[in-house]
Amino acid sequence: MTDQPVPDPSDAVPMELLSDTATIGADGQLIIGGCDTLELAAEFGTPLFVYDEAHLRARCAEAVAAFGPGVNYATKAFLCTAMASLAVDEGMNLDVSTGGEYAVARAAGVPADRLVLHGNNKSTEELALAMSEGVGRIVVDSFDELDRIIALVERGVAADTPELYVRITPGVEAHTHEFVRTGQDDTKFGFGVASGEAERVIEMIGEHADLELVGLHLHIGSQVFEERFFELAIEVVAPFFHRFDLPELSIGGGLGVPYVAGEQAPSITEWGAAIARACEAGGIRAWVTAEPGRAIVASAATTLYTVGTIKNLPGIREYVSVDGGMSDNPRPVLYGSGYEAFLARCVGADRERTVTVVGKHCETGDVIVNDARVPADLAIGDVLATPVTGAYGLSMGSNYNRVPRPAVVFVADGNARLVVRRETFDDLLATDTGVNPAS
Numbered sequence: 001m002t003d004q005p006v007p008d009p010s011d012a013v014p015m016e017l018l019s020d021t022a023t024i025g026a027d028g029q030l031i032i033g034g035c036d037t038l039e040l041a042a043e044f045g046t047p048l049f050v051y052d053e054a055h056l057r058a059r060c061a062e063a064v065a066a067f068g069p070g071v072n073y074a075t076k077a078f079l080c081t082a083m084a085s086l087a088v089d090e091g092m093n094l095d096v097s098t099g100g101e102y103a104v105a106r107a108a109g110v111p112a113d114r115l116v117l118h119g120n121n122k123s124t125e126e127l128a129l130a131m132s133e134g135v136g137r138i139v140v141d142s143f144d145e146l147d148r149i150i151a152l153v154e155r156g157v158a159a160d161t162p163e164l165y166v167r168i169t170p171g172v173e174a175h176t177h178e179f180v181r182t183g184q185d186d187t188k189f190g191f192g193v194a195s196g197e198a199e200r201v202i203e204m205i206g207e208h209a210d211l212e213l214v215g216l217h218l219h220i221g222s223q224v225f226e227e228r229f230f231e232l233a234i235e236v237v238a239p240f241f242h243r244f245d246l247p248e249l250s251i252g253g254g255l256g257v258p259y260v261a262g263e264q265a266p267s268i269t270e271w272g273a274a275i276a277r278a279c280e281a282g283g284i285r286a287w288v289t290a291e292p293g294r295a296i297v298a299s300a301a302t303t304l305y306t307v308g309t310i311k312n313l314p315g316i317r318e319y320v321s322v323d324g325g326m327s328d329n330p331r332p333v334l335y336g337s338g339y340e341a342f343l344a345r346c347v348g349a350d351r352e353r354t355v356t357v358v359g360k361h362c363e364t365g366d367v368i369v370n371d372a373r374v375p376a377d378l379a380i381g382d383v384l385a386t387p388v389t390g391a392y393g394l395s396m397g398s399n400y401n402r403v404p405r406p407a408v409v410f411v412a413d414g415n416a417r418l419v420v421r422r423e424t425f426d427d428l429l430a431t432d433t434g435v436n437p438a439s
């Protein structure tokens with residue numbers, strides 16, 4: 001089977017939104033990683049997350065080239081053991097925010113010293129485990145947490161001298177197309193600059209011989225399209241580097257990605273270069289690292305659904321119901337996020353019909369794509385695809401309405417590897433000890 005040249009009718013889904021190896025097969029169907037997505041849907045069922053492994057590896061490698069080995073992948077965007085080991089294989093370290101993310105990374109065989117532990121409410125147990133295993137960095141987020149770390153060090157729990165970042169709230173919050181420079185820092189994360197707390201915690205850590213402050217961390221928001229917001233935050237933290245001569249700066253994550261036709265975002269390479277320039281301009285000589293999540297995984301994945309019901313309300317709208325919904329992609333409900341939709345059997349087809357793609361949950365707001373453009377002949381049984389679903393879909397998903405979570409496959413070189421199997425009804429009952437207590 002030979003691939004056709006990619007047609008470019010203006011109403012077809014834009015190919016640039018699809019993952020790197022996506023092509024159109026001889027029959028017009030979507031091919032990813034050399035695998036026919038209709039065959040994937042038949043073999044693994046739907047909903048199905050299809051991750052393009054070459055795309056994932058290329059973005060990890062790009063981040064390593066932009067920031068250096070040890071740049072962190074923010075696992076909150078998407079985590080399973082296959083993803084953790086792929087990122088580490090490509091030279092990234094991992095940012096974990098909870099004991100659960102830490103446990104998955106460790107189960108993948110990632111050494112503790114390649115993990116950065118985040119979280120605004122780390123428990124003593126989470127800290128103790130990570131410190132006893134020699135976690136790479138702990139990002140200190142509150143005075144209470146610092147007290148807990150000091151107590152654990154005094155109890156001799158830490159394998160090595162804990163290496164700490166302090167999370168700074170620079171008073172710069174970036175949103176997709178705008179930023180807010182807050183006079184005071186109203187956030188549950190980190191230590192404010194304006195309030196003087198940042199300075200105070202840095203001095204407190206400096207007083208402890210058994211703690212090592214290696215740098216500052218900041219994170220200005222998510223889905224940020226403009227480099228100047230990062231530049232502004234770097235300006236705010238520069239004086240700390242002049243005063244305390246700290247060796248490292250992590251500028252967090254937040255780089256945006258295009259989700260729908262017409263959106264554009266800087267590449268990881270462009271982002272890294274802008275940050276390097278801003279640090280240079282600010283006289284920061286520290287090693288500068290980052291924690292991209294979305295920019296690594298979002299456009300690597302496409303979700304495949306099966307159309308189950310079509311309801312036309314004349315003069316109002318047409319609802320196309322698929323077999324997933326807000327449980328595998330809560331972003332539209334949470335943030336009003338937009339997506340594209342198309343049919344896996346005819347990727348290059350014009351999309352002349354406007355429908356609302358909804359899930360199977362008992363919520364009116366359970367919308368996957370509002371006013372989706374789809375081919376005119378969309379019918380029950382079709383495999384409907386939504387691209388750019390690799391970040392904060394499965395990871396923020398749920399079992400709402402006791403819907404089992406979908407399976408995840410990594411595809412590359414014509415092979416599909418099941419990395420997360422579909423949940424079963426038995427999985428849903430695995431923690432339920434009510435009627436049949438576990439023996």
Ligand SMILES: Cc1ncc(COP(=O)(O)O)c(C=O)c1O
Pocket residue numbers: 074076077095118219221222223252253254255291292293294295391
């Ligand atoms: C501290 C921190 N680092 C990194 C990230 C990853 O952000 P993104 O996926 O937008 O790159 C987040 C996301 O919320 C975060 O809170």
